[in-house]
Amino acid sequence: MRTLVFVTSLVIFAGLAFSGPAVTRADEGNIKVAEAKAESNFPDGIKFSVIASSVDEIDDIRVFFSKVDQKGRSAYRSVDFEPGTHVVGESILPSGSGGNYFPPGTMIEFSFEVRDKAGAVLRTETQEFVYQDNRFEWDTVVEDLITVYYYGEYVRNRAVTVLEAAKENLERMLPVLGITPTEPLRIVSYNNYRHMSSALPFRSQAVSEGLQTQGMAFSNERVLLVHGFDPTVTGTVSHEFTHLLVAEAAGKAYTQVPSWLNEGLAEYGNIDPTDDYEAALRYGIFTRRIKPLWYLSSFGGTPED
The missing domain is CATH 3.40.30.160 (Collagenase ColT, N-terminal domain)
Known part of the structure; x- marks a missing residue:
């Protein structure tokens, strides 16, 4: 340095928004994802957002992510939402002091996993996102x-x-x-x-x-x-x-x-x-x-x- x-x-900086494609890869059931995106909440981190629906109640959503240049080192966070047949959820990946910090310019890959009470599971397509200052x-x-x-x-x-x-x-x-x-x-x-x-x-x-x-x-x-x-x-x-x-x-x-x-x-x-x-x-x-x-x-x- x-x-x-x-x-x-x-x-104080603001964040850079990025909306990924809504195209998803389905497993089974009637789950549909209308929106799956990430946006910068700089300098506090990345906000993941998802809109999903199903015939049966959706009871679990997770967002999986990894730094693009660190293959094999992935993690996930639970998405906050009210269970139902049509849900809107968010999850924050914080960037701050200590081990949570990551700089603007960091590139990640992310995808959502949506589950309903009928046992259906849908995993969205993997998207890339660059954390930036908007x-x-x-x-x-x-x-x-x-x-x-x-x-x-x-x-x-x-x-x-x-x-x-x-x-x-x-x-x-x-x-x-x-x-x-x-x-x-x-x-x-x-x-x-x-x-x-x-x-x-x-x-x-x-x-x-x-x-x-x-x-x-x-x-x-x-x-x-x-x-x-x-x-x-x-x-x-x-x-x-x-x-x-x-x-x-x-x-x-x-x-x-x-x-x-x-x-x-x-x-x-x-x-x-x-x-x-x-x-x-x-x-x-x-x-x-x-x-x-x-x-x-x-x-x-x-x-x-």
Whole structure:
């Protein structure tokens, strides 16, 4: 994660709606689904909605979902509704602090399972949905596996700059890491820090007041959030993009990769480095505060660290 010392500010975002097709795949019985959709309730999560009917009373509805890039790791939530022959149900997949958080740009697959008292079961077709912030109208630039989301007039050229930085980093790091990515990687580019700040995971007040995040990678979702108009954006994108590639190379062992190695590889992949790291190293040497590598297996909890 690349940061600058600053005081954060927040802005509240709305959600991006997505309505999936009503076509369903039936098992048995007379169950019909008129609507099955997901919509962003950003920054609080995803709202799933379903409208269904049957000759017999519908008594159970579940929504199954998984992150598209994490095959085989699915989960489900019960849908809230009043039992009957014609029902309208909703379920919220929360995104917030701690383990519930997932960033905008996260892609999921979802489907509903509807059951009635006669024993009939209907499973809707699987749909894809991208969790996004619908305060803005999003456009994309895409090349191969990389998609950059951006918004606003006259911003496309900046999105292309972000895309080119990611491509250059990919070309640099693939031989180093020995991988060939096959799944998409998504970059969400915000026009300023004020817009991006509320999309970031919660941090303590002391940390958030001392650090302004220029970009952050989320390896589980294969998503990178970036301040697209920061002067160091090409360096930030390439640095953070490396974290996504390191995660792919390490697989399930990613959490065991020490921070000094992860950050070292990320800075090696930086196509436009600044002197921030060198200055920090010089300062540490001068003040005799250099810590041994074993101490740097994870980040500290203060802006100074």
